[in-house]
Amino acid sequence: MVDAxxxxxxxxxxxxxxxxxxxxxxxxEQLERTGEAVExxxxxxxxxxxxDDDRIDGRYLEVHQSxxxxxxxxxxxxxxxxxxxxxxxxxxxxxxxxDQCVNVCKLLPLTGNEPPADAELLGxxxxxxxxxxxxxxxxxxxFERRDVELARDLVRQDDxxxxxxxxxxxxxxxxxxxxxxxxxAMTMLLAARAIERIGDNAVDIGEQVAFxxxxxxxxxxxxxxxxx
Amino acid sequence: MIEQMERPAxxxxxxxxxxxxxxxxxxxxxxxxxxxxxxxxxxxxxxSMDIRRNDVTALIGPSGCGKSxxxxxxxxxxxxxxxxxxxxxxxxxxxxxxxxxxxxxxxxKLIGMVFQKPNPFPKSIYDNVAFGPRVLGRTxxxxxxxxxxxxxxxxxxxxxxxxxxxxxxxxxxQQQRLCIAxxxxxxxxxxLMDEPCSxxxxxxxxKIEDLMIELKEEFSIVIVTHNMQQAARVSxxxxxxxxxxxxxxxNRWGRLVEYDETEKIFTNPxxxxxxxxVSGKVG
Numbered sequence: 353m354v355d356a357x358x359x360x361x362x363x364x365x366x367x368x369x370x371x372x373x374x375x376x377x378x379x380x381e382q383l384e385r386t387g388e389a390v391e392x393x394x395x396x397x398x399x400x401x402x403x404d405d406d407r408i409d410g411r412y413l414e415v416h417q418s419x420x421x422x423x424x425x426x427x428x429x430x431x432x433x434x435x436x437x438x439x440x441x442x443x444x445x446x447x448x449x450x451d452q453c454v455n456v457c458k459l460l461p462l463t464g465n466e467p468p469a470d471a472e473l474l475g476x477x478x479x480x481x482x483x484x485x486x487x488x489x490x491x492x493x494x495f496e497r498r499d500v501e502l503a504r505d506l507v508r509q510d511d512x513x514x515x516x517x518x519x520x521x522x523x524x525x526x527x528x529x530x531x532x533x534x535x536x537a538m539t540m541l542l543a544a545r546a547i548e549r550i551g552d553n554a555v556d557i558g559e560q561v562a563f564x565x566x567x568x569x570x571x572x573x574x575x576x577x578x579x580x
Numbered sequence: 581m582i583e584q585m586e587r588p589a590x591x592x593x594x595x596x597x598x599x600x601x602x603x604x605x606x607x608x609x610x611x612x613x614x615x616x617x618x619x620x621x622x623x624x625x626x627x628s629m630d631i632r633r634n635d636v637t638a639l640i641g642p643s644g645c646g647k648s649x650x651x652x653x654x655x656x657x658x659x660x661x662x663x664x665x666x667x668x669x670x671x672x673x674x675x676x677x678x679x680x681x682x683x684x685x686x687x688x689k690l691i692g693m694v695f696q697k698p699n700p701f702p703k704s705i706y707d708n709v710a711f712g713p714r715v716l717g718r719t720x721x722x723x724x725x726x727x728x729x730x731x732x733x734x735x736x737x738x739x740x741x742x743x744x745x746x747x748x749x750x751x752x753x754q755q756q757r758l759c760i761a762x763x764x765x766x767x768x769x770x771x772l773m774d775e776p777c778s779x780x781x782x783x784x785x786x787k788i789e790d791l792m793i794e795l796k797e798e799f800s801i802v803i804v805t806h807n808m809q810q811a812a813r814v815s816x817x818x819x820x821x822x823x824x825x826x827x828x829x830x831n832r833w834g835r836l837v838e839y840d841e842t843e844k845i846f847t848n849p850x851x852x853x854x855x856x857x858v859s860g861k862v863g
Binding site: 362429431432568 | 808809812846847848849854855858859860861862
């Protein structure tokens with residue numbers, strides 16, 4: 353009957369998908385160290401996270417360039433075209449997730465040595481980071497398995513992150529009158545905001561999974577029309 | 581009857597056609613269970629599809645899938661092959677194209693054809709284009725007709741100073757555009773193109789593709805192509821045919837697998853076999 357052809361092209365596309373999704377593994381590692389740096393208020397570790405963002409940026413540039421070359425040389429269509437379009441989105445999301453880790457880590461030196469940390473607020477921020485690690489892993493798995501249900505479940509997981517973010521806000525409001533403590537709390541809110549965005553990026557990747565599988569792009573949740 | 585059939589009046593402007601919902605567009609051809617046999621052997625089986633006015637419709641598929649055979653059904657070119665037998669229902673503007681009393685010559689006047697290899701007559705450029713109108717007795721204002729056809733085929737500026745030169749002196753791409761000019765000089769309703777660019781270089785191919793997009797304002801075009809990117813670039817709708825084999829793999833025939841908007845075929849085809857073919861994953 354018919355023989356499979358374009359095996360080299362297929363192998364290259366598979367390898368590029370693995371590299372792009374591997375970026376989520378790098379994000380997971382960055383999140384792990386970011387969590388530890390926040391929990392310990394460890395400025396040294398935060399500096400390492402900032403320096404290591406170059407690995408994620410490098411991955412972005414390398415895979416992005418290869419995908420563009422593949423588009424130019426192989427004229428992919430149908431599922432392959434949707435996959436490449438989705439991988440370009442995923443790369444952008446991964447790069448943004450890495451940047452948000454950097455944003456969190458850049459905040460830590462601002463709180464000074466032995467900051468007046470509030471255990472409850474700090475615990476919420478660390479819990480947010482742990483949850484976004486789960487989100488990054490789940491987004492990768494959903495993409496690899498082309499599992500739309502698992503991708504949709506990212507919304508539920510992200511809701512946990514959003515709830516924690518809101519709790520952080522209320523805890524910061526009630527932190528008291530001490531000026532240093534208030535400044536620390538404001539800095540932690542900025543960190544929480546950055547982490548909250550990482551969760552949103554994971555959901556965006558989930559939406560790309562649905563696009564690859566179904567050919568239709570639709571946001572899982574429309575923030576501007578939440579009633580729909 | 582086709583003999584009395586005039587070129588249908590254009591009720592609305594072509595751009596309005598394109599804005600209309602695809603389902604509302606006037607049908608040029610309606611095929612219902614069309615098959616072609618060469619003697620005892622089936623070449624294509626059970627083709628059902630509508631071809632819409634002012635569309636470029638592409639027929640794609642591997643060698644031997646019957647796409648050229650199907651194309652030739654549309655202007656009764658298969659009549660010229662004694663063993664060929666076309667069955668099923670094939671309507672042209674609602675009339676049976678193979679009905680009794682239909683004159684194939686009249687059919688081919690309304691439904692012109694451009695072939696794979698440019699085939700100008702060994703005559704001057706002018707006489708090539710004027711050939712059809714002369715045969716039809718339309719000799720009044722022939723110069724105007726020739727110029728209009730050459731302009732329509734995007735060739736006028738290149739040949740206007742040497743209309744009396746032999747057509748064989750033109751390049752391959754120019755010869756193919758001359759054949760298109762010759763086709764449109766008799767004011768057909770539909771143009772069938774059988775791999776019109778396969779013998780041309782990329783620049784000439786680009787010119788013919790641009791031309792197709794311009795010509796569809798006025799004509800309906802059906803094109804057979806092996807070049808899937810060409811189908812993606814120029815066509816509005818694409819039909820994918822593939823080869824079917826019987827249990828013993830002794831007999832093979834073409835079958836329509838999927839027919840849809842070109843964008844759908846090349847971004848999200850419904851059938852796995854279409855996906856594999858347009859992706860180039862199977863030969």
